[in-house]
Structures are given as C-alpha cells and as structure tokens.
Amino acid sequence: MTAVGTDQRQQLAYVATQAADARLNVEIETEGMTLNIGPQHPATHGTLRLVARLDGEQVVEAEPIMGYLHRGYEKLADVRTYPQVTTLINRIDWLGSFANEVPFILAAEQLMEVEAPPRAAWIRTILFELSRLANISLFLGDMGMQLGAITPVFFAFRDREFVLNQIEAVTGGRFHPNFDRIGGLKDDLPKGWIDETRGVMVKMRNFCDELEDLLLGNEIFEARTRGVGVIPADVALSYGLSGANLRASGVDWDMRRDNPCGLVHDQLDWKVWTHPDGDSFARYWVRLQETREATHMIEQMLDGLPGGPVMAKVPVIIKVPAGEAYVATENPLGVMGYYVVSKGDLGPFRVKIRSASFNNISVTPWVMRGVYVPDVITILASLYFILGDIDR
Amino acid sequence: MGLVASGKAPKPLTKLLNLGRKYSIWMYQWGLACCAIEMGAVIGSPRYDVMRLGVIPFPASPRQADLVVISGTVTDKMVPSILRLYQQMPDPKYVISMGSCANCGGPYWDSYSVTKGVDQVIPVDVYVPGCPPRPEALLEGIVLLQERISNEDPAARWRGDPIVVD
Numbered sequence: 169m170t171a172v173g174t175d176q177r178q179q180l181a182y183v184a185t186q187a188a189d190a191r192l193n194v195e196i197e198t199e200g201m202t203l204n205i206g207p208q209h210p211a212t213h214g215t216l217r218l219v220a221r222l223d224g225e226q227v228v229e230a231e232p233i234m235g236y237l238h239r240g241y242e243k244l245a246d247v248r249t250y251p252q253v254t255t256l257i258n259r260i261d262w263l264g265s266f267a268n269e270v271p272f273i274l275a276a277e278q279l280m281e282v283e284a285p286p287r288a289a290w291i292r293t294i295l296f297e298l299s300r301l302a303n304i305s306l307f308l309g310d311m312g313m314q315l316g317a318i319t320p321v322f323f324a325f326r327d328r329e330f331v332l333n334q335i336e337a338v339t340g341g342r343f344h345p346n347f348d349r350i351g352g353l354k355d356d357l358p359k360g361w362i363d364e365t366r367g368v369m370v371k372m373r374n375f376c377d378e379l380e381d382l383l384l385g386n387e388i389f390e391a392r393t394r395g396v397g398v399i400p401a402d403v404a405l406s407y408g409l410s411g412a413n414l415r416a417s418g419v420d421w422d423m424r425r426d427n428p429c430g431l432v433h434d435q436l437d438w439k440v441w442t443h444p445d446g447d448s449f450a451r452y453w454v455r456l457q458e459t460r461e462a463t464h465m466i467e468q469m470l471d472g473l474p475g476g477p478v479m480a481k482v483p484v485i486i487k488v489p490a491g492e493a494y495v496a497t498e499n500p501l502g503v504m505g506y507y508v509v510s511k512g513d514l515g516p517f518r519v520k521i522r523s524a525s526f527n528n529i530s531v532t533p534w535v536m537r538g539v540y541v542p543d544v545i546t547i548l549a550s551l552y553f554i555l556g557d558i559d560r
Numbered sequence: 561m562g563l564v565a566s567g568k569a570p571k572p573l574t575k576l577l578n579l580g581r582k583y584s585i586w587m588y589q590w591g592l593a594c595c596a597i598e599m600g601a602v603i604g605s606p607r608y609d610v611m612r613l614g615v616i617p618f619p620a621s622p623r624q625a626d627l628v629v630i631s632g633t634v635t636d637k638m639v640p641s642i643l644r645l646y647q648q649m650p651d652p653k654y655v656i657s658m659g660s661c662a663n664c665g666g667p668y669w670d671s672y673s674v675t676k677g678v679d680q681v682i683p684v685d686v687y688v689p690g691c692p693p694r695p696e697a698l699l700e701g702i703v704l705l706q707e708r709i710s711n712e713d714p715a716a717r718w719r720g721d722p723i724v725v726d
C-alpha cells in the first residue's frame with residue numbers, strides 16, 4: 169500500500185478511487201450475454217427475431233432478424249393478373265387490408281388512364297380510414313398489454329369488432345376485403361350503412377377517451393414510455409421512417425395532405441398531429457390523436473358523400489398498357505407505395521413494394537443501443553410494425 | 561396411470577379421464593400471420609371468448625401446453641422452430657392448423673418460400689379452413705377436437721395403436 173496522508177479527506181478520496189478502480193475492473197471482466205427474442209415470442213407480435221447482446225441490464229447491440237414470414241409477394245405478383253394481385257397484396261398489412269389495395273389500384277389506374285368516379289373515390293377514402301381505425305385501435309390496446317396492463321387489449325378487441333362489422337357489411341370480408349377494382353369499387357354501400365357507421369364513430373371516440381383515461385394519465389405508463397427510445401427528427405428522416413413514427417419525432421409530413429393522389433383527403437377539414445419529443449410516449453400519443461381525427465374525417469365524408477356510379481367504364485378483361493407508375497399513400501403504418509412496371513400484358517411485369525414497417529424496423533439497432541432490457545419491449549411495441557409488412 | 565398404461569382402464573374411468581382432459585386444454589398460440597389476429601379475437605374479444613369452452617390460452621411455454629394452434633403462413637425458414645417447439649410439448653398433444661396457409665399453402669401455393677401445409681412437418685388433428693377463418697370457425701375446430709378427445713382411448717397413446725375416432 170502506498171503512503172496515505174493522515175489528512176482524513178485525502179484518505180477518503182483514496183478509498184473512493186480504489187473502489188472506483190475495483191468497479192471498473194469488475195466491469196471489464198463482465199461477460200456479454202446474448203439474448204435471443206423470438207422468432208416466436210408474445211412480445212414481438214409476430215415472427216420477428218431480435219438478437220440482443222447484453223451487458224448486465226443494458227443492451228449493447230440489437231439486431232432484428234427478418235424473413236421468417238417472407239412469402240414472396242413481388243415474385244408472385246409477376247405471375248398473377250391485375251385483379252388477382254389485389255387478392256394477394258391484401259395480406260401484406262393484415263390489420264388494415266383495404267388500405268393495401270389502394271395504392272396498387274391507383275397505380276394501375278394511372279397506367280390505364282382511367283379515373284374512378286367521385287362516389288367511388290369517396291367510398292374508397294372512407295374504407296381507407298376505416299381500415300386505419302381497425303389497425304391503430306389494436307395498437308392502442310396492445311401497447312398497454314406490452315407494458316403489463318392487459319385491460320386495454322380487451323377493450324381494443326371489443327371495439328375493433330364494430331369497425332370490422334362495418335367493413336364486412338360493405339365488402340363481405342372482415343379482414344381481406346379485395347373490394348377495390350381498377351376503375352372504381354365492386355359495389356355500392358348497403359342500405360342503412362351510413363347511419364350505423366356514424367354510431368360506430370361515436371363508439372370509437374369513446375374508446376379513445378377510455379384509453380386516454382386508462383393509460384395517458386397513468387404514472388407507470390408514463391414512467392415506462394417517456395424518454396424511452398427517443399428518435400430525433402434527423403435520424404428518423406435518414407432511416408426513412410414514415411407515418412406516426414415520423415410525426416412523433418416532430419416532422420410535419422403526411423402523404424394524405426401533401427400528396428393526396430386519387431383520394432379525397434384534401435377536400436376535408438382535418439389536422440396533422442405531431443409531437444416534438446420523439447419518444448415512445450409521443451408515438452402512442454400521436455396514434456391516439458390520429459385515431460380520433462380519422463373518426464372525424466369519416467363523419468365528414470359520410471355527410472358529403474356524392475351520388476353517381478361507383479364504377480367507371482373499363483373493359484372486362486383488363487390489359488394495362490406498357491409503362492411505369494409509382495403511387496404511394498399514407499397507410500396506417502406509414503407510407504406504402506407500389507412501383508408497377510407493365511409491358512401491356514394481363515399481369516404486371518414487375519411490382520416493387522415499398523412498405524412502411526420495413527423502414528420503421530430498420531431504426532431498431534440505432535435506437536436500442538444502451539437501453540435497458542424492459543425498454544426493448546416498449547420500443548418494439550411503440551414502433552408498431554406488422555410482420556407481413558416487413559417481410560412481405 | 562398404471563391402469564391406463566396397461567390398457568386395462570375400465571370404461572367409466574376412461575370416460576371420466578377424458579371429460580377432465582377435454583375441458584382443461586391448455587392452448588399454446590402460435591400466431592404466424594393474419595390468422596393470428598383472428599385467433600387473438602377468439603382469445604381477447606369478449607364476443608368470442610374461448611375460455612368458456614374450457615380452454616386456457618396463456619401457457620407460458622410449450623412444455624405446459626396440450627394443444628398448439630398453428631395459425632398463419634408457415635415458411636421454410638420457420639419450420640425448424642415449429643418442429644422443435646412441437647417436440648417440447650408433452651404427450652398427449654394435439655395440433656389445430658388454422659387457415660388455408662397452414663393447411664395447404666393457401667394463396668401462396670406457388671411461392672418459393674412457403675411450406676405448403678404444416679402437416680408435412682407435424683401431425684394435425686383438426687384443420688380449420690378459411691382465409692382467415694372467422695373466429696367462430698376456430699371455436700368450432702376446438703369443439704371438434706374436444707369431441708375427439710372425449711371418444712379417445714387414452715391407453716392407445718401408450719400402446720402406440722393408431723387412434724380411431726368413431
């Protein structure tokens with residue numbers, strides 16, 4: 169032992185340094201642990217596999233491993249005809265199925281130079297927003313469940329049924345409607361549907377209020393989400409995030425307002441919600457506000473629904489002239505786009521799908537560096553992805 | 561279970577055992593794709609509520625489960641995990657395949673990455689058709705499985721005989 173001054177303060181300082189050194193040594197000697205989450209795990213809602221390298225309770229590195237649900241949409245689309253492709257792409261984002269069809273149909277319409285009649289465009293937008301409700305409402309409940317509160321998910325499943333009922337009444341399918349056609353829609357709305365939908369919108373708003381009461385004011389919820397998984401605006405932009413994840417980072421960008429190709433969002437009175445924080449709480453908050461905004465949008469559309477046919481004149485056998493088109497819309501999960509290349513055949517020559525979740529999940533290695541293990545679950549839940557949308 | 565194992569269980573005892581097994585199925589949910597959401601509706605939605613059939617849908621691991629519901633698209637990359645978790649389940653175990661994808665490949669019948677039917681890998685007891693099947697359809701699948709269990713001779717599993725359902 170080296171000489172220690174008699175001064176007590178000096179002695180204490182020496183002890184403190186020794187202790188700090190010891191801690192440092194211990195830290196150097198800790199062994200990393202690799203934690204494998206998934207591919208089948210309740211918290212990854214789907215078949216995402218996450219390999220996290222841990223140092224104690226902290227994540228050093230996390231890597232998402234995808235492909236457990238790769239179904240080969242792009243290749244399959246090459247060998248299907250145009251009406252058959254919509255059946256297939258329904259299943260990419262399975263919670264908001266109708267919204268998947270819309271950009272593809274719009275791209276095909278652009279190539280064929282047909283335009284859907286106004287009534288079809290309006291009903292399309294209504295169904296588009298209804299599928300947003302069906303999608304996001306499950307997130308609102310699920311996020312609670314991931315943090316240990318199981319009631320919200322029961323509420324979500326209960327109230328989601330009403331929306332699914334309305335979708336089923338029009339399209340005949342709870343999940344995969346396959347209702348959009350090139351040049352319009354398959355059918356008109358059934359009788360009495362408009363009034364019923366108004367009632368459902370009130371129910372959905374009540375659901376939002378309920379969750380706001382349950383979760384947003386809840387101390388545990390706030391403690392586990394505020395400041396967790398902060399994504400600054402520049403990082404969000406550079407990783408290509410879109411949808412509510414981007415808006416929660418304070419970027420005011422919404423395809424519905426900024427590029428409303430083919431849909432009627434520009435004729436409605438609504439607001440794009442953003443939050444400056446960029447943390448998990450912000451992402452939840454933005455989605456909650458958007459759900460409420462969507463109910464208001466649907467009500468406006470129900471009021472202003474124009475009359476007329478729902479189908480333009482298109483040939484029975486659809487042949488799309490040669491050309492290329494890219495159309496993207498603001499789907500429930502973010503920007504979804506289809507790049508369609510046609511060579512004048514019955515089916516597309518090549519379809520490239522840009523889906524939102526793939527980009528949203530790509531930020532996980534960045535955002536998970538240095539977080540604690542329980543926060544991994546919070547961040548995964550708040551980023552909100554759907555595996556079909558990632559792997560395709 | 562000595563009596564059962566030797567195949568000499570009296571009929572009333574068999575009936576009683578089967579009654580108990582039938583109404584206490586621990587169901588392991590294997591949600592893979594779209595169908596998982598309909599399975600979620602069966603579990604989470606008060607409108608369908610699978611627990612009223614005596615099915616407990618939340619075992620923490622396959623080692624506690626009697627029944628696994630494979631719902632969704634099985635890809636070639638996923639198959640090893642499915643096989644492994646199935647082998648971890650204790651006997652007697654049952655499998656419900658939910659949705660066209662798990663039954664036969666469904667809309668991806670010509671895809672390069674999808675396994676055309678989970679029955680290529682593990683034995684399936686009940687197939688629930690549909691894309692996705694309605695929640696009611698899964699409920700019916702579970703009721704059919706319960707019927708099957710109630711008519712089963714438990715000793716057959718130990719003897720290794722093929723199971724005959726009348």
Ligand code: SF4
Pocket residue numbers: 259593594595596631632633658659660661662666667690691692693
């Ligand atoms: S059967 Fe249909 S709904 Fe079910 S997983 Fe396959 S594509 Fe999705």
